Amino acid sequence: MSAASPTIPVDTLVPVEIHPDVALVARAKEGDTAAFEQLVRQYDRQVFRVAQHITQNREDAEDITQDAFLKAYEKLDQFQGNSKFSTWLVRIAVNESLMRLRKRKTSKTVSMDENVQTDEGSIPRDFADWSPNPEQQFGTSELGDILRKTIQGLPPGFRTVFTLRDIENLSTEETAEALGLSVPAVKSRLLRARLQLRERLSRYFRQTKTEGPKP
Amino acid sequence: MTCTDFLSQLTDYFDGQIDAELLAEVQGHIAECHHCHVVLDTTKQTIEVYRDNEIYDFSPELQSRLHATIMSRCREVKVR
Numbered sequence: 430m431s432a433a434s435p436t437i438p439v440d441t442l443v444p445v446e447i448h449p450d451v452a453l454v455a456r457a458k459e460g461d462t463a464a465f466e467q468l469v470r471q472y473d474r475q476v477f478r479v480a481q482h483i484t485q486n487r488e489d490a491e492d493i494t495q496d497a498f499l500k501a502y503e504k505l506d507q508f509q510g511n512s513k514f515s516t517w518l519v520r521i522a523v524n525e526s527l528m529r530l531r532k533r534k535t536s537k538t539v540s541m542d543e544n545v546q547t548d549e550g551s552i553p554r555d556f557a558d559w560s561p562n563p564e565q566q567f568g569t570s571e572l573g574d575i576l577r578k579t580i581q582g583l584p585p586g587f588r589t590v591f592t593l594r595d596i597e598n599l600s601t602e603e604t605a606e607a608l609g610l611s612v613p614a615v616k617s618r619l620l621r622a623r624l625q626l627r628e629r630l631s632r633y634f635r636q637t638k639t640e641g642p643k644p
Numbered sequence: 645m646t647c648t649d650f651l652s653q654l655t656d657y658f659d660g661q662i663d664a665e666l667l668a669e670v671q672g673h674i675a676e677c678h679h680c681h682v683v684l685d686t687t688k689q690t691i692e693v694y695r696d697n698e699i700y701d702f703s704p705e706l707q708s709r710l711h712a713t714i715m716s717r718c719r720e721v722k723v724r
Contacts, residue, residue, distance in 0.1 A: 469714055473711065474702050474707070477702055481700045487700075490700075491710065498714045498718070499714065559685075563689060563693050569697075576693065576694060595691045601659065619655055623690060623691065626690050627686050627687045630693070634689075
């Protein structure tokens, strides 16, 4: 009688997927600058975009992008691979951006549109439908101006959550981790950010003609 | 479900993190309340229009310049 070892169903042998970034980070840790260069190439746009969204300042965004990558390089040993490399990098960029904002808090405050006062829990006031596609109403540059202007008017805390969650596609948990916030706090800020932004955009995108009652 | 209840569920609704019973309530409310239907639709469009449009210029020139500076600074760190 053979002492057969218990067989493991094939479908339980799930191969562990290793993210390509993990190998690049490992090589970079060993001094392979080309590997780190590859990571820079992959994520420079994302880091710049996050910094630009948070600071609303192009020069700051350029400086932050450089500083964030340098800091990441210097601290590669601290990256344990518990989160995605991109999330870790974005967290560094967010910290650098917020630090930059704090430094110039007296010099340039973010503009607030006067007629938007949506408080948490309040029901948005603008109920106008938009045309089927806002992008069809405006040229690329005009739409870009509108999007920049409206997001610039958000309080930095809301703008940051919206940027990470809705533009950079971080999960709620990753956003919470990057900002040192609780998950409920992220959800609350995200709701407020989305509704405020929607209301600001409504000025541009609302339909001007009535299409008749909806069922 | 009231409009305020609907709003409080909006984030979870977008994230698909809402249980079946509540989902049915939300959908029932949207079907009946035109205002909330519009809020849902225009909020969704808000997210999409931002997600789909690169609103800050990141030219190849800027990328090259950043790239060169970053790698130059990294190599300095390595030398030390």
